[in-house]
Amino acid sequence: MVLNEVGKALPTHGRRLEKDIMCMTTSLLRVDALPPDDLARIRNQGADDFGNQLVAMIVDSAGGTPLRCCLREARVGEQVALIAYQPSRVGGPYAEVGPVFIHAAACAGYAAPDRYPDDFRSRRQLLRAYGADGGIVDATIVENGDQAEEACAAFLARPAVAYIHSRNVLHGCYMFTVRRPA
Numbered sequence: 001m002v003l004n005e006v007g008k009a010l011p012t013h014g015r016r017l018e019k020d021i022m023c024m025t026t027s028l029l030r031v032d033a034l035p036p037d038d039l040a041r042i043r044n045q046g047a048d049d050f051g052n053q054l055v056a057m058i059v060d061s062a063g064g065t066p067l068r069c070c071l072r073e074a075r076v077g078e079q080v081a082l083i084a085y086q087p088s089r090v091g092g093p094y095a096e097v098g099p100v101f102i103h104a105a106a107c108a109g110y111a112a113p114d115r116y117p118d119d120f121r122s123r124r125q126l127l128r129a130y131g132a133d134g135g136i137v138d139a140t141i142v143e144n145g146d147q148a149e150e151a152c153a154a155f156l157a158r159p160a161v162a163y164i165h166s167r168n169v170l171h172g173c174y175m176f177t178v179r180r181p182a
């Protein structure tokens with residue numbers, strides 16, 4: 001019976017396989033926004049960890065304010081703050097401090113840590129792969145989210161790589177961390 005339906009059966013099988021592969025691909029990554037405990041501490045103290053006051057600003061144009069708390073673009077009218085942040089918890093000479101936008105007040109955070117953030121898919125990004133000691137193991141530039149997922153999977157397949165930072169290509173600003181799923 002199936003043989004007479006080969007033309008229909010094969011595409012169905014193909015779609016199922018494709019879906020399985022997509023699930024496997026997304027489950028290879030864990031995307032970390034700024035940790036909620038860091039955000040709570042900074043908002044409560046009214047200043048970042050480097051003494052800069054938390055100053056709320058209202059976003060007046062869309063598309064240029066990527067939020068590292070929720071991993072999406074800020075919308076017009078939202079209150080955000082620009083803070084200095086050190087994303088590495090390992091410390092050491094490679095632990096850079098740089099500017100990141102966050103919601104000025106408590107927010108929902110990033111709800112899909114098994115997925116590359118949709119609002120960042122069109123961004124050209126610098127990916128830096130770090131070892132467990134916080135040193136840089138390797139780096140590459142990706143043109144979009146599809147390339148980023150492939151590059152992250154390749155980096156994370158290397159035992160020397162513990163985590164990856166996605167950063168802006170020109171300014172180097174930190175966006176988020178990619179790890180192996182827990």
Ligand SMILES: [Zn+2]
Pocket residue numbers: 067069070071102103107108109
């Ligand atoms: Zn937020």
